Amino acid sequence: MLNDSAKSFIPKGIEFSIDLLSKESIDDIQIKFKVDGRKSYQYEYLNLDNFLENESLKYFFSTERSSSYIPPGSKLTYFFEIFFKDGTSHVTEKKEHIFLDSRFEWEKVEGEIVTIYYHGPVSRRAKKMLEACEDSVYKISDLLGVEKNENISVMMYNNYSEMFDVVVKKSETQANSLITEGQAFATENVVLVDGGSGSALGVATHEITHIIVARATKSSYLGVPLWLNEGLAEFGNIEQGQGYDRYLEWAIDTGRLFPFSSLNRFPGNPNLTLVAYGQSKSFVEFLINNFPEGSMIKLMKEISNKKSIEDSFISSFGVSLDDLEIQWKKDLGIIDRKNETSTSSELNNGALGSCNGGSMGFELSSIILLLLAYFVKKKVNN
Ligand SMILES: [Zn+2]
Structure with missing residues (x-):
C-alpha cells in the first residue's frame, strides 16, 4: 500500500503527495482529481526528478490563476496513477476531501x-x-x-x-x-x-x-x-x-x-x-x-x-x-x-x-x- 494525501494551501493551491520506496521501476506518476460538480477529471504529471529517499513525492497545483481556480469549500475526489516501466500500472484508492482556506482554523x-x-x-x-x-x-x-x-x-x-x-x-x-x-x-x-x-x-x-x-x-x-x-x-x-x-x-x-x-x-x-x-x-x-x-x-x-x-x-x-x-x-x-x-x-x-x-x-x-x-x-x- 502506498501512502498518499492532499493538503490545502488555498488560496495558493493544493499539495498532493505520495510515498514511494524508490523510483527505479517507475516511468510516470499522475495525480488525477475532480472538483465535485465539475464534469471531468483533470490530471498532472509528478516530476520524478524531485524524488528523495524517505520523503514523499509532491505535486503542487496552483489555484491562483483564474484558469485553475478552485473555490475554498470545494470537495475534490483524487487518486494517483503510477505507470511502471514494465507497462503495468497501479491506481491508488480514490479519496474525497473538502479543501478549506488554509489561512484560518475553520x-x-x-x-x-x-x-x-x-x-x-x-x-x-x-x-x-x-x-x-x-x-x-x-x-x-x-x-x-x-x-x-x-x-x-x-x-x-x-x-x-x-x-x-x-x-x-x-x-x-x-x-x-x-x-x-x-x-x-x-x-x-x-x-x-x-x-x-x-x-x-x-x-x-x-x-x-x-x-x-x-x-x-x-x-x-x-x-x-x-x-x-x-x-x-x-x-x-x-x-x-x-x-x-x-x-x-x-x-x-x-x-x-x-x-x-x-x-x-x-x-x-x-x-x-x-x-x-x-x-x-x-x-x-x-x-x-x-x-x-x-x-x-x-x-x-x-x-x-x-x-x-x-x-x-x-x-x-x-x-x-x-x-x-x-x-x-x-x-x-x-x-x-x-x-x-x-x-x-x-x-x-x-x-x-x-x-x-x-x-x-x-x-x-x-x-x-x-x-x-x-x-x-x-x-x-x-
Ligand atoms: Zn446575483
Missing part, C-alpha cells in the same frame, strides 16, 4: 443542506446565517421546483480583507473600485460571503438562490437570462434594501428602462447596472405575484429542456415576454406617461451618493465562468 455548523464554515468567535452569527440559508433553500426550491438538493458549503469570512485574496477578480479596475461581498459557484456548490458586512444575510441568501436557479435549470443554466437569474436572486434576498427600488424609480422617471430582451448582459455603467437590477427584481416579483404558482416551475423546466426563452415564456405564462413586459409596465403605471419623460437628465455621482442608505450592492456576472458575485462600491463618491 469550524462549522451544519443544516440539512447547508454547511456554514466560520472561524473566530462568531458562532452565533454562523448559526443565524445557517438558518437564513436553509430557509432560502427550501423557499426557492419550492418556487422553482427543485426536489432534491445536494449540499452547499458557505464559507463565511469575517471581513473584506480576509476574503479579498480568495475571490475571483474580474479585472484590476474592478478590484480597485469594488468590494466583493459574496460570490456563488453554482457548479462547485460553494458560496463565499463576507460575514462581517451589514448585509451578510441578504448577500448569502441572494447567492444561495443563484445555486438553486442553476439546479432548477440543470445543464441549461447558461440559458437563464441574466435579468431572470438576478431578479430571482433578489427575490430570494431576505434583507432587500431600498436602493434598487430608487434606481428603478429614477429610470422610470427618466425613460431609462431596458427591454428585458436586451438584459442578457448588464450595462457596465454602475448607475445603469443598478437600474438593471432594480427592474429585474421588480419584474420577477410581478411574475411571481400575478401568475399561478406553478408558472416559475414550468419556466425552469422549459429552460432545462433547452427551449428558447421566448417559447419557454409562452408555454409557462401563456403570453410572450414582450407582452409580459407591457403588463408589468402597466402595473407600475409607466405606459401612460412614457411619452412625456425626459431623457436628458444625468444622474451624477452626488445623486448616487444620496442613495447611500439603501442597497448599493452591484454585481457583475460572468456567464462563462458560471460565477455570480455580489459587490458594493468601495467609495460612493469616486
Whole structure:
C-alpha cells in the first residue's frame, strides 16, 4: 500500500503527495482529481526528478490563476496513477476531501443542506446565517421546483480583507473600485460571503438562490437570462434594501428602462447596472405575484429542456415576454406617461451618493465562468 494525501494551501493551491520506496521501476506518476460538480477529471504529471529517499513525492497545483481556480469549500475526489516501466500500472484508492482556506482554523455548523464554515468567535452569527440559508433553500426550491438538493458549503469570512485574496477578480479596475461581498459557484456548490458586512444575510441568501436557479435549470443554466437569474436572486434576498427600488424609480422617471430582451448582459455603467437590477427584481416579483404558482416551475423546466426563452415564456405564462413586459409596465403605471419623460437628465455621482442608505450592492456576472458575485462600491463618491 502506498501512502498518499492532499493538503490545502488555498488560496495558493493544493499539495498532493505520495510515498514511494524508490523510483527505479517507475516511468510516470499522475495525480488525477475532480472538483465535485465539475464534469471531468483533470490530471498532472509528478516530476520524478524531485524524488528523495524517505520523503514523499509532491505535486503542487496552483489555484491562483483564474484558469485553475478552485473555490475554498470545494470537495475534490483524487487518486494517483503510477505507470511502471514494465507497462503495468497501479491506481491508488480514490479519496474525497473538502479543501478549506488554509489561512484560518475553520469550524462549522451544519443544516440539512447547508454547511456554514466560520472561524473566530462568531458562532452565533454562523448559526443565524445557517438558518437564513436553509430557509432560502427550501423557499426557492419550492418556487422553482427543485426536489432534491445536494449540499452547499458557505464559507463565511469575517471581513473584506480576509476574503479579498480568495475571490475571483474580474479585472484590476474592478478590484480597485469594488468590494466583493459574496460570490456563488453554482457548479462547485460553494458560496463565499463576507460575514462581517451589514448585509451578510441578504448577500448569502441572494447567492444561495443563484445555486438553486442553476439546479432548477440543470445543464441549461447558461440559458437563464441574466435579468431572470438576478431578479430571482433578489427575490430570494431576505434583507432587500431600498436602493434598487430608487434606481428603478429614477429610470422610470427618466425613460431609462431596458427591454428585458436586451438584459442578457448588464450595462457596465454602475448607475445603469443598478437600474438593471432594480427592474429585474421588480419584474420577477410581478411574475411571481400575478401568475399561478406553478408558472416559475414550468419556466425552469422549459429552460432545462433547452427551449428558447421566448417559447419557454409562452408555454409557462401563456403570453410572450414582450407582452409580459407591457403588463408589468402597466402595473407600475409607466405606459401612460412614457411619452412625456425626459431623457436628458444625468444622474451624477452626488445623486448616487444620496442613495447611500439603501442597497448599493452591484454585481457583475460572468456567464462563462458560471460565477455570480455580489459587490458594493468601495467609495460612493469616486
Ligand atoms: Zn446575483
